[in-house]
Amino acid sequence: MCTLITGNRSFGSLVGVTAHEMAHTWFQFLLATNEAKHEWMDEGFTSYISGWAMNDIFERNNPNPSANAYRGYIYLANSGKEQPLTTHADRYMYNEAYGISAYSKGQVFMAQLGYVIGKDNLKKTIKQYFKDWAFKHPTPNDFIRVAEKVSGLELDWYLTDFAQTTNTIDYAVKSVDEKTITLERKGLMPMPIDLKVIYNDGTTENFYIPLQMMRGEKPTSATIIKDWAWAYPTYSFETKKSVKNVQIDLVV
Template sequence: EGVALSMTQWYPKLAEYDDEGWHADPYIAREFHGVWGDFDVKLTIDKDYVVGGTGYQQGEPKVADNKKTIHFKAPRVHDFTWAADPDFVHDTFQIENGPLLHFYYKKDLEQQYLDNWKKLQPDTAKLMAYFSENVGTYPYEQYSVIQGGDGGMEYAMCTLITGQRSYGSLLGVTAHELAHTWFQFLLATNEAKHEWMDEGFTSYISALAMNELREEKRENPLAGSYRGYIGLANSGVEQPLTTHADRYVYNQAYGAAAYSKGAVFIAQLGYVIGEENLKKTIKKYFDDFAFKHPKPMDVIRTAERITDLELDWYLMDFGQTTNTIDYGIKTVDGKSITLERIGLMPMPIDLSVTYTDGTSEDFYIPLQMMRGEKPTDATIIKDWAWAMPTYTFDVTKTVKSVTIDPSKLMADVKDDNNSFTVE
């Protein structure tokens, strides 16, 4: 789009060393697992260039001849990015009791795109407020949305995105890249090993934010992620989420795993432990692991501390294998209902039963290995042990119909057998 300089992955970067050793992955157009630090950077550039990026500018630039030197400091980050162009417009938007937002975009854009960049500014403030409230407070003094790069990519205190977009696209990409500030830059997972934790969790929280900001009122804002994952699971090319980001056979399989299955992982965890417990888990996870390099088990252990449930099975089956969830209604005989587990992955079951007299009742079947139940208003009945392929229980009235998981928050890969009506 004609931006002069988009300077990302532009300097020799230290490899992270942790309990697994050195993470010196070669760069093949993804990201590095970076080291936390305080950056002190001086850029010398033609004096007519407008520069934005990571960090805080220290005073006015020093100008000599046709050059200027700009001094930036960026505390507690693991990357430094900048972009520059002589034709950048530079707008700012101050969030009340929050950071100063910066917007850099080309002044020669068509008027419709210029209008979009103006419209974006208050909406970015709303997105920032949503993420701060629902994950954790944004800790820096500024954030910059910069036209540049080749699509949309997240960096410390900034994002580079292409600017010639419809407003819906511009806002959606900004929401996703801004959300990465929490799920990658503050909760700095190793993107090479656990790409689904940053892309998936980002997709999850940005979908919720967009649903609220645009007042879409979708019953399940993650429905697209569920479709993406289920399509992958039924495609025959799925690889487990433990696959290194650079080792997928098909790029499409990488995308569906990292973005869709990763989003379903956290959304479906809400089905397992309850939505309010999930909200508490996300905030506790941020409080405990911001400015660190969390791993998958850290999410699970956080959820266990919140709920007193045993959840390692969930990470093992959904995150470390390609086992799938597939439950069905096997038989309905008067007042007796038999369910079957067809897929290898076990789950607790939400069930809705309608009786022939027109009344209905919700049931909750705990998964025995969880050692407990999520909060629910449904009637809690006996546990289902994971090794048992079928489960039978009786109700007090004659059954008309049965539905497994009315919320559709359980990622059942073949849901055509999840409903049954007695003829």
């Protein structure tokens, strides 16, 4: 591989681009995805790995090195220009949509998968993916099957919604009535839910709501409650104490 890296940039930018290009050694070269059909696996996975590398090298201690990718993806989702990730690389209507889809949304795909199956399972998935598919030509289905085997969860829904549609993840707290909490799914893409509840007495409790079609749960120390079937737009449950505040966490 021969890579041209332009000058006249900051040191951080220079190191960042270098780290990104080095990461391509794994994603697209050793793991030789078709970058015309699945460019988001090439650029997105590389962006995810290089983001974590930069976080460690520069000791940034950022709990979410993919935050900028999330912002880019949210911008695209709200722009009206987004097309599904299954779009062929040279068939995007806008260059901007291609760039954000390949780099940012591809990176979010990986980061959000960590939210779904757990950070440790994601790390194991990436390592197993390399062991199983190095020097081969993996597809999105091949990657998600590795994640399923590692996590023990059903994940075809995740790949379908994230790559084949432009459905968005959007949840809200619809109401809080003493001890009864009602959540609402406003977007079309379902997710398991991590929830923090603050009670009137000042104590807190974390809850985890599995997604029914996952057929299981990620490793968690939170209180696991009844799963949520994706077809139902609302979900209610009761706590043991009166509730003051509810916070939904949808990002790893």
